[in-house]
Amino acid sequence: MLYSSELIKGTLKTIILKLLKENKRMYGYEITQTVKELTNGKIQLTEGALYPSLHALEAEGIVTTETEYIGKRVRKYYTLSAAGKTHTKEKINELVDFMETMRFLLDIKPA
Amino acid sequence: MYTLSDAQIEFILDDIRRDGIELEDLQLNLLDHICCIIELELEANGDFEHFYQQVKRKFYKHKLAELEEETQLLLTFKHYYTMKKLMIGSGIFAASVFSLGIFFKFMYWPGASFMVVIGIALFSLLFLPLYFTLKIKEEKSTRDKILVGLTSIITIDISLAVLFKIMHWPGANVMGLLAVVLLGLVFLPLYLITGIRNPETKVNTIVSSVMIVAGCGLFLSLARSPRATKMQDEMLTAYIVRNEQLLELQKQLSPIQPAKPGNYLEVGGELIRICEQLKANIVQVETGSLHLTPNFNQTSQYISNGSIIDYFIEGGSMYQDYQQLRQLVDQYNQQVQQLALTPIPSQILTMGLPGETTSGALNNLQQLEQFVLLNQQFLHQ
Numbered sequence: 001m002l003y004s005s006e007l008i009k010g011t012l013k014t015i016i017l018k019l020l021k022e023n024k025r026m027y028g029y030e031i032t033q034t035v036k037e038l039t040n041g042k043i044q045l046t047e048g049a050l051y052p053s054l055h056a057l058e059a060e061g062i063v064t065t066e067t068e069y070i071g072k073r074v075r076k077y078y079t080l081s082a083a084g085k086t087h088t089k090e091k092i093n094e095l096v097d098f099m100e101t102m103r104f105l106l107d108i109k110p111a
Numbered sequence: 112m113y114t115l116s117d118a119q120i121e122f123i124l125d126d127i128r129r130d131g132i133e134l135e136d137l138q139l140n141l142l143d144h145i146c147c148i149i150e151l152e153l154e155a156n157g158d159f160e161h162f163y164q165q166v167k168r169k170f171y172k173h174k175l176a177e178l179e180e181e182t183q184l185l186l187t188f189k190h191y192y193t194m195k196k197l198m199i200g201s202g203i204f205a206a207s208v209f210s211l212g213i214f215f216k217f218m219y220w221p222g223a224s225f226m227v228v229i230g231i232a233l234f235s236l237l238f239l240p241l242y243f244t245l246k247i248k249e250e251k252s253t254r255d256k257i258l259v260g261l262t263s264i265i266t267i268d269i270s271l272a273v274l275f276k277i278m279h280w281p282g283a284n285v286m287g288l289l290a291v292v293l294l295g296l297v298f299l300p301l302y303l304i305t306g307i308r309n310p311e312t313k314v315n316t317i318v319s320s321v322m323i324v325a326g327c328g329l330f331l332s333l334a335r336s337p338r339a340t341k342m343q344d345e346m347l348t349a350y351i352v353r354n355e356q357l358l359e360l361q362k363q364l365s366p367i368q369p370a371k372p373g374n375y376l377e378v379g380g381e382l383i384r385i386c387e388q389l390k391a392n393i394v395q396v397e398t399g400s401l402h403l404t405p406n407f408n409q410t411s412q413y414i415s416n417g418s419i420i421d422y423f424i425e426g427g428s429m430y431q432d433y434q435q436l437r438q439l440v441d442q443y444n445q446q447v448q449q450l451a452l453t454p455i456p457s458q459i460l461t462m463g464l465p466g467e468t469t470s471g472a473l474n475n476l477q478q479l480e481q482f483v484l485l486n487q488q489f490l491h492q
Contacts (some may be wrong), residue, residue: 020449029147047170056185
């Protein structure tokens with residue numbers, strides 16, 4: 001089962017940040033592939049959502065970038081900045097808290 | 112495993128550019144991403160063209176430019192929030208510092224003008240520009256954008272004019288006048304003509320226009336006209352010239368005696384000399400000549416009630432003489448008390464205090480001389 005894009009949208013940044021925290025330095029394609037592998041293909045990040053978010057994170061100073069030449073093309077690697085590391089913790093805690101609330105909310109059985 | 116040629120890479124880059132991806136960073140990211148997919152997923156002898164179109168198609172719903180739009184939106188949003196935060200922060204800070212500065216000013220506590228300047232400067236040069244930039248972005252029609260732009264210029268101008276006025280910096284009146292002219296002759300006609308045509312905004316436009324006219328009227332009724340200022344200056348100068356004539360008569364009646372050691376008149380003569388010097392200095396900075404003449408009206412040399420404190424505080428050009436004057440008044444008063452004469456009231460020395468005016472300082476110096484001369488006359492009777 002593939003999750004709907006609405007569900008992914010709200011958690012996309014947290015997923016990216018967590019991956020960067022684990023793997024230090026990643027590029028766009030690598031991120032989509034890693035997520036796909038880790039979730040057995042249940043979560044497939046779309047390019048249309050991933051790249052705008054990466055650019056926004058860079059503009060906010062949460063991630064820093066370095067470029068490397070791969071033959072004729074350029075590859076952009078993303079790394080968490082110092083501020084990004086604290087931000088990642090906050091985002092993860094927030095999501096965990098949210099999931100617990102959701103579990104509680106969905107557990108309500110009609111009387 | 113497919114190997115891409117340089118020409119194919121060039122082709123992909125050109126293609127995504129044509130499809131509306133303008134941000135260079137985004138172009139490079141997408142190029143690398145597409146290349147990765149092709150290299151890893153297409154077989155060595157696969158159909159590049161066909162596979163590329165398939166891969167690209169998975170990136171968007173309607174067109175590739177969606178990625179560019181989404182990225183731009185997220186980037187502006189980020190600035191939008193930073194600007195909004197900065198606007199609110201600077202606004203609260205400016206308003207607090209300004210209010211505190213005004214309170215200090217009322218209480219005559221030190222640091223007042225520093226706080227007032229910082230408060231108004233932050234308000235007019237940081238808060239207002241940010242507020243209006245955000246507001247212009249929110250407005251949809253060009254007419255509203257122009258009106259908000261004009262409002263911002265006028266508001267910043269008024270705010271700075273007030274700052275210049277209370278700090279006695281030059282140019283305040285010109286700035287105030289400019290604001291009224293812009294408001295009355297540019298903003299109001301534009302606002303009225305464009306707003307009155309639309310039945311929905313007609314009533315609001317008329318009410319707001321009446322408010323603006325009334326506001327300008329109230330503002331102008333508080334300002335003194337140039338003619339009134341001239342009349343007041345004429346009156347003040349006439350007082351000072353007449354006092355000077357009286358002082359001259361008094362000097363002829365009781366001329367300063369030659370100074371003798373141990374005689375209090377040594378101090379009296381010195382007091383008269385310093386007073387004359389200070390008066391000449393004040394008259395010079397105010398009118399350009401050393402003395403006022405009874406026909407000051409013809410030469411347009413007027414004494415105003417402008418502030419004079421800058422010359423008398425530490426570092427001012429008359430500070431030294433003023434300090435000496437204060438010491439001499441103390442010495443003089445000690446000697447005069449022994450002779451049972453009238454001491455010079457200390458309230459007469461107001462030149463270094465905030466609020467002291469040119470005419471006030473000249474009057475006080477003239478009265479100080481009168482005390483010295485009249486005491487001398489008593490002593491010689």
